[in-house]
Amino acid sequence: MNPLTATAVGKRYRSRWAVRDCSFTIPEGKVVALVGPNGAGKSTLLGMAAGIVRPTTGGLSAFGTPTAGRTHPDVSYLGQNRSLYHDLTVRELTRAVGSMNDRWSTDRVHEVLGLLTGVDHDAKVGTLSAGTRTQVAIAMALGRLPRLLLLDEPLSDLDPLARDETLRIIMTEVADRGTTVVMSSHLLTDLREVCDHILLVDEGRVQVDGDIEEVLARHRILVGPAADESSVEGTLVSATRTARQSTLLLREAAPTPKGWEGTEPDLESLVMGYLRASRERRR
Amino acid sequence: MLADVIEFRIDRRSGVSTYMQIIQQVRQAMRLGLLNPGDRLPSAREVVEATAVNPNTVLKAYRELEREGLVEARRGLGTFVTKSLSSEATTGDDAPLRQELAGWMGRAQQGGLVVEDVDALYSAVRDEHYPAEERS
Amino acid sequence: MIWVSWRRQRPQLITLLAMLVVGAGVVVLLRSSMLDSITSSGLTECVTRTTQECSTNKSAGDFRAEWSTRLQLGQAAIIFLPVLIGLFIGAPLFARELEQGTHVLAFTQSVSRTRWMLSKLVVALVPALVVLIALQYLVWWWLTTAGVMGPRVNGSFQVFNFGIEHVSPVAYTLFAFAVGAFVGVVTRRTLVAMIVTLGAFTVLRFALFDVVTRVMTTQREVVTSGLSPTASRDASLVISQGYLDAAGQPIAPDKVGAAVQACKATWTPEGQQEYVACLAKSDLGRRYADFIPESQAWQAHLVDASIYGALAVLLLVGTGWALRRQS
Structure with a gap:
């Protein structure tokens, strides 16, 4: 049973579609980068996966169970606004979240909090810095001993040290328990090094989905004369052209024709190519 | 352990x-x-x-x-x-080839070469002896 | 789960407890001071009976002047407590969570939304009801001490007396609380929920004011014209009164008005026989009063409470439904 499967899922807010007709599957044990520009639909997608946002069309299922209206017991979710009780101390919060769960490990929470620098257990959650609150929220998410961890912008308000600490905690979780992780970010560089699977969304639609190595291997960047593109075969994703030179991003490209230089793209140029393409479609 | x-x-x-x-x-x-x-x-x-x-x-x-x-x-x-990749030539600080390279490096330094010069020389000579297409 | 709700509701619970302590202290002090005043002015008799002497006695008059406002304030406290509970405990209960997004924390744990809602409801509502009932009985105890020299003289059906007795305050509280909770979930705004609660509660209290009288079966007392029915003089709740024709049917008020106008000339302060005879001639021989006796006030309270209680249950079911739909 796959940790997460989306079937033609869509969400409309009033007249605007935040997510539209998205289908994908996330295999077990992957660390998935959910990337896309701000407003691409990442949070809505994660919210629907967590069961707190109701899809307008289609649906998502976690470990084979539809997620609408209820968070799957094996799924933990970190929302973008971190949703913690600010009037409780960290210790009380741990107790509170624990008492709302059937399966819960206070030891795991303490273990995670112990790895973080300077979390005072008797401090009110509201007095902690935004970064520390994020880390506390991640600790709570791990206390549920999840098999799928959904993290919405987990690194957005962290300084470099806290970012490293946090990634270490998440990666240790993957190493120890084989947890599947889906992390969103509007900054690819945040996730580049730690993810092995990419889900690129823009305009509410999935643009790229797959293992990073495989996705890169499927694409080519060709640089050649602007005058003659007829010899190039493959699905054109996007192109930048000057008077003399064309740079093309191709999917499933045929062998590089004469007069062109072909290389495998790196992840950044691949993502940029797709985002540029979806921008142009919108115009 | x-x-x-x-x-x-x-x-x-x-x-x-x-x-x-x-x-x-x-x-x-x-x-x-x-x-x-x-x-x-x-x-x-x-x-x-x-x-x-x-x-x-x-x-x-x-x-x-x-x-x-x-x-x-x-x-x-x-x-x-399970396997050893080391040889007499590469193991330890006192391996003969390493000693020779250290001597060369010392002379380069005395000769007033900066690190970019040393790198450029080293890679040029390396590429002569080990053409790029033969390396993995 | 109960612990979480308790811990999160703690500031409100402490406020309630403080209200109870202060309220109880004030009532106990006022009552003992009032009791002193009754004894020292020799009015002990007047507490239980309304005698000629009691109504003309100067010290009785002084007593009323001094205490009636305070006693009415005591009543007002119990009248307003339900809507205050609805405003400050019911309305923010879910609205604040939804406003601040903290509901997401609970919704993404394994506890079901219904159980989460119930535990919050119980923890917020039960202590509020306990405090309300305690204060209600304290005020009742204080009012009873004043007896017929206080507001109780007007009987159980008088609006303010009715509103603070028996199960009615509990039912109003349930209703105000449920309105607050429901509107809070639907609007997701604490302030809006509070305003709507205040409005809805006030409007409904006025709108449902006489529903009880229409729902309950009444008794009919018939007397000959010239006498007035006892029901309109004691503390019974008179629903309607007028004249009956020979067939025993109530006569339309305009006909009665015309007849009374016609007989008016025969009326003299000394004797009414002629007037009564005139009325009898115009087929107004008998007067009637449909009423609910004071002894049945408890039934009226039960009817009242079941109306508000049923509305509250509906609203709470609606709250649960809205929370489950929440996304």
Whole structure:
């Protein structure tokens, strides 16, 4: 049973579609980068996966169970606004979240909090810095001993040290328990090094989905004369052209024709190519 | 438990993927005699704790090394080095070739060469002797 | 789960407790001071009976002047407590969570939304009801001490007396609380929920004011014209009164008005026989009063409470439904 499967899922807010007709599957044990520009639909997608946002069309299922209206017991979710009780101390919060769960490990929470620098257990959650609150929220998410961890912008308000600490905690979780992780970010560089699977969304639609190595291997960047593109075969994703030179991003490209230089793209140029393409479609 | 012999240093700005960096660093350590048959590679968790990389990547790199016949995974115990890549020529600070290179480097320094000059000379000579297409 | 709700509701619970302590202290002090005043002015008799002497006695007059406002304030406290509970405990209960997004924390744990809602409801509502009932009985105890020299003289059906007795305050509280909770979930705004609660509660209290009288079966007392029915003089609740024709049917008020106008000339302060005879001639021989006796006030309270209680249950079911739909 796959940790997460989306079937033609869509969400409309009033007249605007935040997510539209998205289908994908996330295999077990992957660390998935959910990337896309701000407003691409990442949070809505994660919210629907967590069961707190109701899809307008289609649906998502976690470990084979539809997620609408209820968070799957094996799924933990970190929302973008971190949703913690600010009037409780960290210790009380741990107790509170624990008492709302059937399966819960206070030891795991303490273990995670112990790895973080300077979390005072008797401090009110509201007095902690935004970064520390994020880390506390991640600790709570791990206390549920999840098999799928959904993290919405987990690194957005962290300084470099806290970012490293946090990634270490998440990666240790993957190493120890084989947890599947889906992390969103509007900054690819945040996730580049730690993810092995990419889900690129823009305009509410999935643009790229797959293992990073495989996705890169499927694409080519060709640089050649602007005058003659007829010899190039493959699905054109996007192109930048000057008077003399064309740079093309191709999917499933045929062998590089004469007069062109072909290389495998790196992840950044691949993502940029797709985002540029979806921008142009919108115009 | 065996003590860890090596620690990976992942350079995120090198442009080389984490996966390749791990493979290269293991090979390097084996060539230099820092890793010998019977030594255990750090577990994925140990690597993750030290460097915050994806454990799947570490395991994938180990699988590649295993495919190359350099290491062997033993269930529940870890991944162990099975082959020696080191030779008299590369092992230890007093290996003759290393001594010679050290002597050369000393003369370059005395001759007023900066590090870029040394690198340029070294890679030029290296590429003459080891053409790029023959290297893996 | 109960612990979480308790811990999160703690500031409100402490406020309630403080209200109870202060309220109880004030009532106990006022009552003992009032009791002193009754004894020292020799009015002990007047507490239980309304005698000629009691109504003309100067010290009785002084007593009323001094205490009636305070006693009415005591009543007002119990009249307003339900809507205050609805405003400050019911309305923010879910609205604040939804406003601040903290509901997401609970919704993404394994506890079901219904159980989460119930535990919050119980923890917020039960202590509020306990405090309300305690204060209600304290005020009742204080009012009873004043007896017929206080507001109780007007009987159980008088609006303010009715509103603070028996199960009615509990039912009003349930209703105000449920309105607050429901509107809070639907609007997701604490302030809006509070305003709507205040409005809805006030409007409904006025709108449902006489529903009880229409729902309950009444008794009919018939007397000959010239006498007035006892029901309109004691503390019974008179629903309607007028004249009956020979067939025993109530006569339309305009006909009665015309007849009374016609007989008016025969009326003299000394004797009414002629007037009564005139009325009898115009077929107004008998007067009637449909009423609910004071002894049945408890039934009226039960009817009242079941109306508000049923509305509250509906609203709470709606709250649960809205929370489950929440996304």
